[in-house]
Amino acid sequence: MMAAQTELTEADLRSIQRFQEEVQKAAASTKKDMELRADFRIQIWFRSTRSRTRPIQYSLSFWSSGKRLHGGGDEKMFVCFRNRGAPKIKPFEVAARRGGSFTAEPSERGCGGIIDGSLVLPDNTHICPHCSTRHKAEHLGDVVFYATSARKCATVLAHWWTKFKGNADLYAKYSSTDIRYQTALGTQGILAARASKGAVIYPLKNIMKDTSAGKDIVQAFEDFILA
Numbered sequence: 051m052m053a054a055q056t057e058l059t060e061a062d063l064r065s066i067q068r069f070q071e072e073v074q075k076a077a078a079s080t081k082k083d084m085e086l087r088a089d090f091r092i093q094i095w096f097r098s099t100r101s102r103t104r105p106i107q108y109s110l111s112f113w114s115s116g117k118r119l120h121g122g123g124d125e126k127m128f129v130c131f132r133n134r135g136a137p138k139i140k141p142f143e144v145a146a147r148r149g150g151s152f153t154a155e156p157s158e159r160g161c162g163g164i165i166d167g168s169l170v171l172p173d174n175t176h177i178c179p180h181c182s183t184r185h186k187a188e189h190l191g192d193v194v195f196y197a198t199s200a201r202k203c204a205t206v207l208a209h210w211w212t213k214f215k216g217n218a219d220l221y222a223k224y225s226s227t228d229i230r231y232q233t234a235l236g237t238q239g240i241l242a243a244r245a246s247k248g249a250v251i252y253p254l255k256n257i258m259k260d261t262s263a264g265k266d267i268v269q270a271f272e273d274f275i276l277a
């Protein structure tokens with residue numbers, strides 16, 4: 051487990067823009083935009099009640115979709131960022147970068163990139179595909195915690211969504227005090243509600259539909275957060 055802050059940079063916004071243009075081009079040529087399926091899932095779990103005005107506590111985790119793994123279940127992904135208490139990165143832990151397509155420089159704890167959980171080596175280490183740092187599995191986090199405003203939460207989601215080049219669904223779970231959870235209690239019963247936590251999915255095809263209608267991505271995510 052870890053805590054981190056992310057800012058949506060100009061480069062992120064350009065990347066979102068590029069992705070939307072690509073998708074719209076593809077949709078126009080194939081007319082199959084409604085069949086668009088994402089390869090990844092960003093899961094947000096609200097740990098407090100959602101609010102327009104007060105900070106919200108939430109955690110994020112990242113999953114690769116089962117369809118990429120020949121019909122297996124979804125696989126949790128790691129984040130290139132060492133846990134609190136894990137040793138700082140030493141120079142010898144950054145593998146040779148020759149010949150790779152490495153794009154990030156690690157800080158003393160990592161570069162913040164996503165590492166596919168299936169990229170585990172026989173000695174139970176992971177090499178980050180972005181910065182080439184080698185990590186022991188137990189030093190890496192797979193959950194990121196935040197406490198921010200709803201607006202900032204939307205930019206954090208957009209930042210991570212951009213890291214997946216827009217190829218991700220959003221999936222939300224809610225705290226037991228949340229109206230979504232309370233509704234699930236009423237309609238599903240206590241065991242199912244406890245398991246689902248009132249889960250709601252915002253599939254990529256709906257994200258694209260909303261943003262192609264002119265809504266910007268941060269606004270679309272803020273609306274999802276507060277819905």
Ligand SMILES: [Zn+2]
Pocket residue numbers: 130154156160161162163178179180181182183
């Ligand atoms: Zn990295």
